[in-house]
Structure formats: structure tokens, C-alpha cells
Amino acid sequence: MIVNNLLLKLKNRDADSIKKTQALLLGMKGKIEVLLDLQAETNIRQGRSAYDIMLITKFKSMEDMETYLAHPVHLEAAQYIVSVLDAQASVCFEIKAE
Template sequence: MIKLSNYQFIKHLEVGEFLFWEAVIPLFAKLRMKRWHHLAAQRKLLLEVKIMIVNNVLLKLKNQDKNNINKAQGVLLSMKGKINILQDIQVEENVRPGKSTYDLLLITKYASLEDLDAYLTHPAHLEVAKYIGGVLDTQASFCYEIK
């Protein structure tokens, strides 16, 4: 088999059909294999990308004193370890309280939307939701996906 550089390959393509079949087929086979490996690597990376669902809930309590906020924060954090599909839970207190602001931010993370739906009906969550519903003035929720 004749080994040709890319320049020689282009130059000899015009000469005749024999060189075309002898040089082009192996070159295309190599390019195809390299491309296939590249695509396989890309697919593997896409499969390895984990998608996570993050749900943020802003909570404004009826009674905004420090003790009530701390108790609500503790009740929310009590779900940690009780719900296996809950990948992470965080409860943050607002450092700039005021009449038009929310008091707490609940951040929860899940592997899928199905897990979020299962969390919403989990007995531990329903117990916490019952307490929070009694002290809650208003709430806002924002759910998004991260990769």
C-alpha cells in the first residue's frame, strides 16, 4: 500500500482511479474510526452528566420573632436523614428581615422530578408541612434543573 501525506493524496487523486481506491479507503476508515471513538466518548460524557432537581421555597412566617424562626428552621431540618430520596436539605435565615421580605429559604435537592413528587407525599414531609402550614403567612417556590 502506498502511504501518502494529505497533500500527496490530493495531488494523486487527480492522476487516476487506482490511487484513489488504494489510498482513500484506508484513510476514510481511519477517519471514521477516530470519529466513532470521539462520538462514543461524547455519548459517555452525556450519560455521566447527572441531572439534579433543586427546589427553593421562600417562607414568610406569621410571627417573625427570632424564636419562631429558629423553631421553624429546626422543624424543616428535622427531615434530614428521614427521607432517603432527599439528597440534600438546607434552611437559611434571612439576614435582612423586614415586612416585605421572607424569613426562611428552604433548599432541597433530588435526583429527578419523580423523587420530588415522592418527597411531597412522604409521611415525614407531611408532618413537617402540617406544622409549617400553621405558622406560615405566605410562601413562594422555584424549582429548577442543574447538570
């Protein structure tokens, strides 16, 4: 399983902006076949170095993740994210079956 974690820091860091962005991300759930799971969690510990939202997505394979990245629903969400984004960081890793 592939797990991709994306940290987002918004330009406007007020509660309404964060909630709107979280809702937009959660709106992808169930609309992209290869997406096994999606979480969009908001940070409860604020600070200058803190990020606002962590998007966690899970896929069966890297190929499925690439399909997700090119999917129209994801591309539409990504277009919005780019417009409100100040900074981002990501970690992608594989969980191997034992």
C-alpha cells in the same frame, strides 16, 4: 438534579418562631431516602417584603421530588408549616449534567 427553593414568611416573625421552624425543617434531613440535600437558611436582612426562611431541597429527579412531597415525614412538617405560615413563594429548577 432538581433543586427546589421554598421561601417562607411566618405569621409570627420573632427569632424564636423562626428558629423553631428552621429546626423542624432541618429535622427532615436523613429521614427521607430520595432527599439528596436539605438546607434551611434564615434571612439576615429583615424588612416588610423579606421572607424569614429559605428551604433548599435537592433530588435526582422530579419523581423523587414527588416521593418526598408524599412522604410522611414531609407531610408532618408541612402540616406544621401551614399552621405558622403567612406567605410562601417557590422556584424549582433543573441542573443538567454537562
